[in-house]
Amino acid sequence: MHKFLTLLVDGLTTGALYALLALGYSMVYGVLKLLNFAHGDLYMIGAFIGYFVIQWFGGSTALSIPVPLLLVIMFGLAAAATGLLGVAIERFAYRPLRDAPRIAPLITALGVSFFLENAVLLLFGSQTKIYNTSDFISFNGGIHLGALNIDVVRIMIIVLAIALMVGLRLLVDRTKLGKQMRAVAADREAAEMLGINVDFTIAATFFLGSALAGVAGVMSGLVFNQVYNLIGFVAGLKAFTAAVVGGIGSIAGAVLGGFIIGMAESFITGYVSPTYTNLIVFGILIAVLILRPSGLLGRVTLQKV
C-alpha cells in the first residue's frame, strides 16, 4: 500500500508535467495543425532558465532572497522567456509555411528542435546541471502519513499545475482571446474573414503554450534535479502521446492524457521494470491511435472535401 501511494504521488507529479506540456502541444496543434517538435526543447530551456536564476541569486546553498520569491522569479522568468522564444520560432520558422504542404512545417519543426538542442549545448556545455532543490526546500516538510512522505515540492507542483490548467480553461472558454483561438482552430480562413487577427491569435497561442512548457521545465528541474540539453526530446514525445491519448485539441483531454501517461510510467517503473517503461508507454500510444484515433475525449471530425 505504501509503495502504491508513493508511486501514485510520483505519477501525479510527472503527470502534471506531461499535462502542462501536452496543453501546449494541443493548443498549437489546434490552431495550426502542426506537430511542434520544438515544444519539448522549450521545456528544456525553461529548466535551464530556472537553474540560472538559482545561480544568479547565490546558488542553492546560499540564496540571497527568500525561497518563495525565488520560485516566483524562476517560474515567471522561464514562462516569459520561453513564451517569447515560442513566438519568435513561430514568426521565423512556421509562419512562412502556413499554406505549404503539411510535411514542410513538420520537417522545419524537426530542424528547430535540433537547432535549439545544439545551441544550448554550445552555450551551456554538455555537463548536467543540478538544481539541488533539497538545499533550499526541505524534504521533510509537507504531508507525512506513516511511512509516506509527500514533500512540499511535489504538492506545490501538483497544485500549481492544476491552477494553471483551470486558468487556461477559463481563458479559452470565457475571454475574447479564447474565443478567437477557438475560431482560428475551427476554421482559419473563416475566422480571418470575420475580422479576427489570425496572426496575433496564433502568436498568442504560441506564447501561452510555450510559457506553459517553460513552467513545466522549471518544475522538472525542481523534482528531478537534473538538467541537460536532451531532456526535452523524450519528454516532448511523451507529452504529445498524452495529448493524443486524451484527444488532441481538447484541454481536458490533454490534462487527462498527461495524468494517464504519468501514472502509467510511474506504475510500470515500480511494478514491472524500468527497462520496459518507454516501450510500454509507446505501446499505449500506438494502441490508442489504432483503436481510437481521436483520443479518449476527442471528437471525431469528419474530413471535408
Add this chain to the structure above:
Amino acid sequence: MTEPDPASLHPAQGQRAAVGVDEWVARSGERQESLPGALGAAQRAFGRVGWWPRLAAAVVLGAIIPQLGLNDFQFQIGINMLLLALLAVGLNISVGWAGLLDLGYIAFYGFGAYAFALLSSSQIGGGIHWPAYASVPVVMIAAGVLGLLVGLPSRRLLGDYLAIVTLFFGEAFVEFTNNVASSKLGGPNGITSIDPYKGFGAQITTNKGYFYLLLVLLAVVCAALHTLDRSRLGRAWRAVREDPLAAGLMTIPVNRVKLMAFSFGAAVAALAGTVFAAQQISVFPTDFDTPFLILIYAALILGGAGSIGGAVIGGLIIAITLDGFLRSPTQSGYIFYGMIVLTLVVKLRPWRKLGVVAAAIVVFGLAMHAIVGALSASAVAGGPQSSGWIADVVRHWVIVPSNPNGPGNIGFVILIAALIALVQLRGRWRTALIVPTVYLAVCVWEARLVSQPAITRQLLIGAILIVMMNARPQGLLGSRRVEIV
C-alpha cells in the same frame, strides 16, 4: 475565326498576362527558370541528355575519381558520402514520392546493420557466418516485412500521427538494442567482429573495395527505383501524395500503396545498414540515433525531395561537407566565408548595392575594432581561432576577446536574434541590418564556432532544414513545383 494574337500568348517578361488568357499558361516560361548565356546553354544541353546516360556518366565519374590516388581516410569519406546518398534515396521513396513522414527510417537502417551482424558473426548460437549473397537478401526482405508492420498504422493515421508513431518506432529500436535485448545484441557495447562482405570465395576488406561496392549498389538501387518511379506504382505514389482522397476515387488502393512505400524504403535502408555493419566490423546503438536521422533528412531536403538525383547529390554534399571539410578549421573557414559571400552575391542586386554593402561591412568592422579596442584592450586581445591566410586577413578586423567563450555565447544569441529580425525586415532597413549581422557572424565564428566543430556541424544541419524548407522547399536542384490550385 480570328487567329489569336501570338503576343498575348507569350507576353514579354514583366508584362501582365492579357485578359482572357489563362495566366498559368501565359507564365509557363517563368516556371522553367532558364539561366542566361553559356550557363543556360549548358543547362539546356544537360536537359537533353536522358536519365540513363546521366546515370552511366555519374557511375563512370565515381569510378574514375578514386584512380587519382586517394588514401584510406579519403576513401572512408567517400564511403560515408555514398552511404548517405543511398540512405537519402531510400528515404525519398516514402517522404519524397509517397509524402509520408517516416521518422522511424533510421531504425530500418539499424535493423539491417544488426540483422547482418547477427547473421555474420558468432553472436547467436555457435555462430552463423552466412555469405553476403545469402544474408543480404534475407535482411532486406525481413526489413521490408518490418516496414509493412510499422506502416500498418498508416492505414488509419494521417500524416502527423504517422510521424509520431514512426518516431516512437525509432526510439523503441534504440531502447530495444540498448536495454531490452542486451544479452543477444550486446547492449551499449554493440556487436563486434562482424564478417566482411564475402561470398564465392572472395571477401571485401579494404575501404577501396567498399567504395566500389557502394557505388555499384547505389547505381543498381537508383536504376531500380527509377524504373519503379516510371511504373504504375510510382505514379500511384505521387497521386497519393498530392491528394489521397482523389487518388482513392481513381481506384488507387491508397493504403496498400502507402505500405509499399514504407516497405521499399525499409529494404533500401537495410541494404545500407548491411554495408555499414560489414565495413565498420561493429555496430552500436548510438550509430542509429536521432541526430543521424536528421542528417539523412537534411541530405534529402537539401538535394530536393522527390527526385533520385537530388537525393544522391544532397547526400554527397552533406557528407563531404560534414566529414570532409568541417573537420579542419581552415577548410571549414572556406565553407563559412564562401557561404557568406555566395549569399550576399545571390541576394544583393544590383552590383552597386553589393559593392556598397561589402565596403560598409569592411569599414564597420574596422570602426568597431577601433572603438572596442580603445574602450578595453582585453576585448580584442584574442586572435581568430581559425588558421591559415583567412585568419591573417581578419586578425585586425574581428573582435575576439582574450577569453572568447562568454562573449562568443552572447554574440551567438544576438546573432540569432539579428537573423530573425533580418527575415522580418524589408527594403532599406534590411540592407542596413545586413552589415552588422555579417560582421557579428564573422566575430562569433572566429570567437566560438570554429573551436566547436562537432556542435557547429549539428547547428548547421538544423539550420539547413529550417532555411531550406522556408526559402527553397524544392531543394538546391529541384525544379520549382507548380502550385496546385
